[in-house]
Amino acid sequence: DGGITQSPKxxxxxxxxxxxxSCEQNLNHDAMYWYRQDPGQGLRLIYYSQIVNDFQKxxxxxxxxxxxxKKESFPLTVTSAxxxxxxxxxxxxxxxxxxxxxxxFGDGTRLSIL
Amino acid sequence: AQSVTQLDSHVSVSExxxxxxxxxxxxxxxxxxxxxxQHPNKGLQxxxxxxxxxxxxxxxxxxxxEFKKSETSFHLTKPSAHMSDAAEYFCVVSGITGGGNKLTFxxxxxxxxxx
Numbered sequence: 281d282g283g284i285t286q287s288p289k290x291x292x293x294x295x296x297x298x299x300x301x302s303c304e305q306n307l308n309h310d311a312m313y314w315y316r317q318d319p320g321q322g323l324r325l326i327y328y329s330q331i332v333n334d335f336q337k338x339x340x341x342x343x344x345x346x347x348x349x350k351k352e353s354f355p356l357t358v359t360s361a362x363x364x365x366x367x368x369x370x371x372x373x374x375x376x377x378x379x380x381x382x383x384x385f386g387d388g389t390r391l392s393i394l
Numbered sequence: 395a396q397s398v399t400q401l402d403s404h405v406s407v408s409e410x411x412x413x414x415x416x417x418x419x420x421x422x423x424x425x426x427x428x429x430x431x432q433h434p435n436k437g438l439q440x441x442x443x444x445x446x447x448x449x450x451x452x453x454x455x456x457x458x459x460e461f462k463k464s465e466t467s468f469h470l471t472k473p474s475a476h477m478s479d480a481a482e483y484f485c486v487v488s489g490i491t492g493g494g495n496k497l498t499f500x501x502x503x504x505x506x507x508x509x
Contacts, residue, residue: 284437320403322484322499323438370437380426380445380488383497385437
């Protein structure tokens with residue numbers, strides 16, 4: 281079945297440590313997205329990529345970095361500069377360039393501070 | 395600019411009674427609208443979408459929503475709630491920005507279904 285795989289499901293970060301969250305899709309979608317979810321705040325866009333080797337900042341990009349070397353993969357690094365990283369992180373993908381296309385989501389990674 | 399407001403943060407219904415989750419939107423363009431459902435520690439699953447075709451949209455699991463332009467609303471309904479419907483529901487508006495489809499999410503409505 282086609283879908284989006286996020287790993288790990290749970291992740292713990294120590295002070296001063298960078299951690300990387302994995303997102304892989306086999307839907308052949310061009311566009312991929314990273315969201316952060318906090319209780320009562322809905323989803324906020326961190327970064328998105330519409331094509332390989334290109335990505336744009338979303339609404340809350342500070343303290344995060346991404347890469348898009350392959351169409352299928354869009355890893356997110358939470359750097360030590362992100363002072364409040366505890367959250368549920370969701371990766372999504374969609375067809376690019378056509379109005380009304382829904383985004384398809386993975387099952388998320390829950391990041392906590394040790 | 396676009397925005398979406400979910401009018402209730404929590405809704406509680408009895409099993410077998412109707413469900414109504416309310417959503418109002420604002421958009422500079424003719425919007426596409428979606429409802430997603432999220433079960434605990436899971437990703438979001440698409441329930442239904444409106445993309446300027448029929449104003450009454452049917453989705454999965456017996457849910458439907460009606461697009462009302464005059465009221466800028468897109469409320470989600472289901473005639474009879476089931477225990478498995480207990481989850482968080484997100485109303486989402488999509489706008490075109492330079493060719494991409496940027497989604498703006500509401501803050502969610504937690505649906506509780508009681509026996």
